Amino acid sequence: MxxxxxxxxxxxxxxxxxxxxxxxxxxxxxxxxxxxxxxxxxxxxxxxxxxxxxxxxxxxxxxxxxxxxxxxxxxxxxxxxxxxxxxxxxxxxxxxxxxxxxxATPIKILSLSRLGELSSTDEYEEAEDVSASVSDEHNEEIWSRVMEIRRLPTRPMTDNEVIEVMEQNGNAFYPFFNEETNSVNVMYKLENGGYGLLVPAQE
CATH class of the missing domain: 3.30.160.100 (Ribosome hibernation promotion factor-like)
Structure with missing residues (x-):
């Protein structure tokens, strides 16, 4: 301190x-x-x-x-x-x-590899469908849409620490390095007041 x-x-x-x-x-x-x-x-x-x-x-x-x-x-x-x-x-x-x-409801954990498989009837319907592939000819157009870059702290955090930050700052989502999974995760707010957690898929 x-x-x-x-x-x-x-x-x-x-x-x-x-x-x-x-x-x-x-x-x-x-x-x-x-x-x-x-x-x-x-x-x-x-x-x-x-x-x-x-x-x-x-x-x-x-x-x-x-x-x-x-x-x-x-x-x-x-x-x-x-x-x-x-x-x-x-x-x-x-x-x-x-x-x-x-x-709040318990945290739901969603593997990143399942994002493209989600439908409106899925258990994790709160997550948005994300395309995993972008062709080379569209790269320039995609980057032209990037209006802001934010750098995240690299200090490992726990789920509870991230939730406290989100509650106080009103964040809808928060990327962080999860010390429990030893990987980059994304915590996001659900409509029912609970939280979802995006984690990398195991190869």
Whole structure:
């Protein structure tokens, strides 16, 4: 878990830095080891002394992207308040995901080799028919339709981690490297609230 400390219009004392590093460990139970926590401390000339110091905390992880800011009389007090606020949000997210999983249907696993065989009467009728062959003379036309290229993280993920990302970001599908199958899979959302998983066919 990486903690990055920034400041605006003030200097972060060694004591405050140590406090931030110690207090942010409260978030460890919610985050993966490669998660990033960015803490920005600022001092403003406000009418009320109770709002003099502000602490903004931003999380960036595989399944979490949360930002919150709180003002208080001291930087330490603002830090405690913003941490409480972030932890409350993480707890709500966990409860919401747990509820959705309890009402969702099990994951359906579909071999990529069967995509061309699907019909409206198939068990996996949610999947779209995909042509597996493209002739050379059409390659140029196909590539001319590619409007965007997105690069995916190569860190291995589990099914549950991918579902959390999809639930929070509203993704309809999500390609990833599955650490359980040791291959590239595609998780996709079903109309009934469940999830489907595309896996490579065994040769």
């Amino acid at each position: 990486q903690v990055i400390i920034k400041s605006r219009q003030m200097q972060v004392t060694p004591q405050l830095r140590q406090r931030i590093e110690r207090k942010t460990q409260r978030l460890a139970r919610w985050l993966n080891d490669d998660a990033r926590i960015e803490v920005t401390v600022s001092e403003e000339q406000t009418r009320s002394a109770n709002d003099r110091y502000s602490v903004q905390l931003a999380l960036a992880g595989n399944a979490h992207a949360i930002r919150s800011e709180v003002s208080a009389l001291t930087a330490s007090a603002a830090l405690d308040l913003v941490l409480d606020k972030i932890i409350a949000q993480l707890g709500k997210q966990k409860d919401r995901l747990t509820t959705r999983r309890q009402h």
